[in-house]
Amino acid sequence: MMIHVFPAGRLCSLRRALLLWLLPVFVLVGAASAGFAYWTYNRMVATFMDNQMELIAESMVAQEQDMVLPALTGEQIHKWGSYVVQVFDADGSPRSNSWLGLAPSLQPESGFHDVKANGAPWRIYTTPVNESSGSRRVQVLQSGEFRRHLAAERAGTAILPVIILLPLSAFVLWCVAAIMSRAIGDIARQAASQDEHSIAELPLDRVPQEIAPLVVSFNSLLTRLRDAFAAQRRFVQDAAHELRTPITAVSLQLENLRGDFAAGAPAQRFAQLEAGVQRAQRLVDQLLRLSRQQSVGAESPSIPVNVHEVLRESINTLIALADQRNIDLGMEESGLPAEPTMLTCSSGDLRSVVDNMIENALRYSPEGGVVDVRVTKSQGKLAIEVADTGPGIPPELLGRVFDRFFRVPGNDVRGSGLGLSIAQAAAQRCSMRISLRNRDDRSGLVARVETV
Template identity: 50%
Template sequence: MSGGAPPRRPQALGRRLWWSLVALHLAATALTAFYSYRAYARLIDTFMDEQMRLVADSYARGKPRALQELPSKRALDGGAFVVQLWSQDGQALLASSWPALALPLQPGDAGFRTVQVADPGGAAAPWRVYVAPDDAHPAHPRVQVLQSVAFRQQRATRRALLESLPIVLLLPVSLLVLWLIVSSASRTLRGAAREIAAQDAHSLAELPLERVPEEIGPLVAAFNTLLARLRDALGGQRRFIQDAAHELRTPIAAIAIQVDNLRALIPPGGAAAERFAELEAGVVRTRHMAEQLLRLSRQDAPDLAQKSPPMTDLAAVLRDSVGQLMPLADRRHVDVGFEGLIQEPALRCVAAAEHELRTVFDNLIDNAVRYTPEGGVVDVRLLREAGGPLVEVIDTGPGIAPEWLGRAFDRFFRVPGTAAGGSGLGLAIAQAAALRCGLHIELHNRQGTAGLVARVRTRMPAPG
């Protein structure tokens, strides 16, 4: 077996969409800012160069006029043109609108160029320079016009940021819309998950594809196919149990008749009578198991009607269950009593079918009577608690060892060491019927004395 780290669980879909949208908006913002900067920088350069050329030509071919000196802030931050007038030989600076900027007349042909110029603070910065063509007229000076490149870059950057601002402002709106969409889809998925979690052997209904997003439709369709296969498998299992139980009833009944006929031929006392008693007990147990199997298969069949259950009086059901099991209790010399401590009829009613409640309490009381030794006591009590009526079936039997309590409701499970006679299905049948009625069965050993307490609550206890 590989000792590597376990595979990493994929990130939540909503979180992936969230961060993908954030990354997409940030990339779109960066690209928009970059291309806007390039476009506006080219536009500003073209416009400013043309303005510099016009200014230079107006000074080169016009009448000489004085230059107004520029403040440093206007020249650096305001992008004002710095005009220099030079002699025809280019050696003497005749006038400058910003004398603090020391840049000699650029040699070579007239035109544009970008040069590094030291500002008054001593820091070198790029400047755009235009030298007007030399017309060789002695009365006309040579003209050189300069403008700060940093000003142009600031203007282009500001325009690029303004172009990107709508995308940045749209990001919270997009995230909100995404959150609403993901929340809506998550509610749909959680609803489908609740429907899936509610499925059991008695309600394997297919999930409607119309209520789930199209993207997870194939998953739900595959799950419905799996449910159909599970329904077929459970149906086959139920049919097998029903057929087996039906087929067993006839030979068991024939054996029971023959055993009853043999009773008169068995002399009282002795080994033969003991063996006959064991045989008769085995036949009774087999008949009881066949009846339990048949009842269990009928309970496992899905209820297609799904009607709203009526309100049923628990006191009446418990009295009927106790009365029906009185013959068994008398044969075993077990004292069975019923105590109803809820006087108001409305407070002792639950929303459940009467036959389902009878299945729950018949099996619980039958289990208590069978496992209580002769001379023991079984008390059936109807109490009131905060969540509703509470039924307790208390016996004086051996109880169940703590390590086996968790398996008491398993089918065909019998606590090791108990006397033969049970089928291991009574508590399983009671639990299945209780779940269909919305009831909750708890098993506890009695404190300080032998016996078992089966509590049937009408509402699931709060966790913790």
């Protein structure tokens, strides 16, 4: 049966588990140490005091004459542990007593006794009957409370370092567990920073030995994942390259055959065939662009890029497509800041985002439509918006258009379904996010990319 060290639920924590298991051990060890120290010092004090009492009693018995006993007070007896001396005749009659607060009472048997008098415990030593001592017998008493207090005091002094060590050990344990948690957190953050473009093994130089096998296993998984991504990119790139040549050849053959078909049904079927080939050619081009982005996306340097220049270059490149479809394409200059708007990212990634957004707007807007490009900056966030006059997208499908090869059903516009996926990946590398919304003032779509 497996024993679970970590509790379930919210208490499943390394620090809590260490405290849960080790603090009771510390407390038990401290309590056992305190009990053992008290028992040891109690025996030590009892042995020492008993020897003192016996020596005092025997020395007084050995005296030929009676000694004048000094009068004692209750504070001397109970607080300082002074001995009470009582001298008796052979018949048990008291002869002298050093403390009047305790009535003389001779014990019938000699030796040590533990008795209770005046509501308090006493330790008594009574001398045996000895003919050489004449008719005297001596009895020495000491407060039992004083003995217990003395043993407890000595035991407390001995156990004090352990008592101080308990909270200190708990604090050190908590700090060490926190440091271990941070070390594990660093490993987790390094693992979370991995993406498909920069998969690297986690370093093992500062990994605890207990966690090292887990990190090694994770590194092995990362290696296999990196190889799988590389194989996928090579396959897409190789397939696109291999398809590009025959599709280009077919396109040229179709161009040569266009004049050989008479008007009517043959010409219509030829136009459909030509449209299919063009769509396949566009799909291959998009696959090549996607493969190139995946291959060099992590290596592209991030530099300050003039956003307005990138927008103007993209518009100048796509103006031919806009003129072909009689679409009014332009950038709104009103409200633009006097200084250039700069964005730190890869210029190629930003151009890819802008090109895909504008090209999609041109393709989905009807002939004679309008495509407006504008730049806004609010609360430190930069945003680029491309608004078209196309049919828009059903609200329930707005989240799916970023999926690869997904196309809105019922749309006859030729496309590959990769444009927005490519743009979203490039925007993420620029620390930006693309969002789509349908226009409120008229039919159409607004594509917005903004910094996060």
